[in-house]
Each structure stands twice: as C-alpha cells, then as structure tokens.
Amino acid sequence: MSERQLLSEGHSEIVEKKSRFIGRALPITSEQQAQDVIKAIRKQYYDARHVCYAYCVDQITRSSDDGEPSGTAGRPILDMIGYACVQNVLVVVVRYFGGVLLGTGGLTRAYGQTAKEALEAAEQMEILAGRKIELVCDYNDYGKVDYLVRTGQIPVYGSEFGAEVTFSVMLEEEKYEDFIKEVTDLSGGRVRMDAGNPLKYGLVGDEVRLL
Template sequence: MISVKEYTNHTIIIKKSEFICHLIPCSHIEQAKKLISDYSDETATHNCVAYIIGPHERAFDDGEPSGTAGLPMLNVLKMQGLTNIIAIVTRHFGGIKLGAGGLTRAYTQSVAEALKEAEIVEKELVDLYQITIDYSYTRKFEHLLKQFNIKCIHQEYNEQVTYHCYLRDLQFLEQIQDLTNNQFHYERIGSDYLAKEN
C-alpha cells in the first residue's frame, strides 16, 4: 500500500487565484469527515476534495462546475497508485475566471505538485497494543522502546503506567515479560498503516 508519509501542503497561484493543496494520510473512513472539516478553510471560495481510503473513493467539486475539480484530483491520486489519502484543494478566487479546462488543469496541477513535495512511502498494517506496567519498570521499559525502535503514541499515568505502542514483532512482549518478571498486562486495541521500515 502506497501513501503519503505525513501531512503535506503546497500552494500555487494561477491568474491571481490561490490554490492550496492539503495531502492528509487517513487509514479509516470514519475519520475522513472530521479531517476534511479540520483542513477546509471556511473563508475560501471552494474546498474541493478527493480521497481514496481502502475501498472508498470520493470526489467533491464544492461549487466548482461539475467534474472540473474533485474528479481530476482523484485521477491524480489513482495515477500515482496511492491509497489511504485525502486531497483537499482550497481555492481563494482572484477575480479572473479560468473556464472549465483551466479549472481542471489548475486542480490537477495543484495535487500533482503537492505530491512532488510529499514523501511517498510504502505502508503496512501494524497492530496497536496497550501495555500496562508498574512504575518501577518504566525507565528500563522506555530504554527497551528505544532499543527496539518501537513507536509509542500515548502514555497514561494512573496506579500503573499504560503505553500505547505499535508492535510489528510480538517477540517484544517476551522482552517485557523478562523485564517485569511477567508482571505486566497487554491487549491489542487496534491497528493502523505505518511506513515500512527498511
């Protein structure tokens, strides 16, 4: 699966209109609506959208003439073989009309140039685990995370310490077992697409 590594934006000016392309990685269709809302500019003339998330595809012209924005943007994503990506092009109208052909070229160019700026990576599905340990093991545990290059996205400090970590190799759990004399708790709480490691 090929996608953008992280959020990227790029701006072009065509006949005084400003086209700002936002490229957003997104692995779950349920997140799409919120991300589109977060990255759309309410003050803009148009916020045109194209996305491919798993089997879901969408193209939205947001008031531009039908077929001149969303679909050309979607086609750029497809030509690059990308998935799990949202492209939003925010247009601030500069006063000069571009015509249907000009709009199609502008929206296509906006996404294509943003993709040149973005880091395109191969991604793989990785399970997310919740791991809970006693405070006395945190220093050694955090050293293990660094040693094994484990991505940890969240920590909670209650009676014990809980970490949310992406685990590619479950042998890491054996390391924690040794470290804590099996005094730890873990459960799989989800999964997401992460860039493949070389």
C-alpha cells in the same frame, strides 16, 4: 506501478490568474477521519470560495467539486491520486477566487497540478509484495553475493558476522526465482537460503519496513 502510502502530510500552493490554490495531501485510516479532516480544513479556510477534495480509503473513493463546474475539481484531484497509486489518502485543494474566470480547462489543470504537487511533497512508502530470505555463507562467498545484492539494489534487512555471515534480504516476488538461481550458480550451491512465506512490506528509500 506499485501501491504507495503517505507517511507525512504534503503541502502545495499555486497561483493561476490571481486565484490561489492551496493543496494538502494527508494519510488517513478511515472515511470518518477523512470527513473530520475536511470539516477542520473548511473551518481553517472559512473565507475560501471552494474547498474541493478526493479520498481513497478502505476501498471507498469519493470526490467533491464543492460548487465548481462538474468534473473540474474533485475528478482531477482523484485522477492525481490514481496516477500516484496512493492508498489511504485524502487530498484537499482550497481555492481563493482571484476575480478572473479560468474556464473548465484552466480549473481542471489548476486543481490537478495542486493535488499532484501536494502528493509529491509528502514522504511516501512504496508497498511491495515479496519474501524475506535469510542467507548463510562463508566470507569468500559473501563478497560475491553482496555484490549481486548491491548491483541488483536489493534491500538488506539485518546482518550478523561471526564464523559465517548471516544476512537477510527483502526480495520482490517477481525477482525471487531468478535471485535463488543466481546465488546458487554464483556460489556453486554453497550458500544456504531459507525463504519465508510471501508477504507485503514497505520501502522508504533503502529502508525496509515490515507491515
């Protein structure tokens, strides 16, 4: 699975045996920002029993059980971050104790599920390694190449329609050689292609974002 980043904050809330778990997933750019946000959330939820968290930023990974049994809160939150392949992220789960003990298994599931739902609620950008390829062709060949692009779900990044058609696509690195061959075979070599250097780009739905 490719790397991802959050573009917005995600919220979640679950209730498990009268305990209330509130999740927040936030994009961050530094460890200091993570600590500042955690401090602010502790202040906001001053009356909560536990404020547990995990974050990954600048190749730094930290987590906290904040008084819960070891490995039942911070670890499952961190695991959810890992499963989602999200970088530069902080996930905080606040617990209001409901008077019923959940046990280590129940705590692990509750913290993990709250973190998972908070991450899923945030808008995410997929980070991919690839190349920008500019293609120039006549209108007859454009129909064939456009069909290839659409069926392959390849993002188009800008188009110009003049005497010829000029358009660019963002192509994942592992698809590069096959795409070049397919376009060459499809058009008999008539489509002119100019491939840029390898780069990383973001994908939000069908929208390409250069990084």
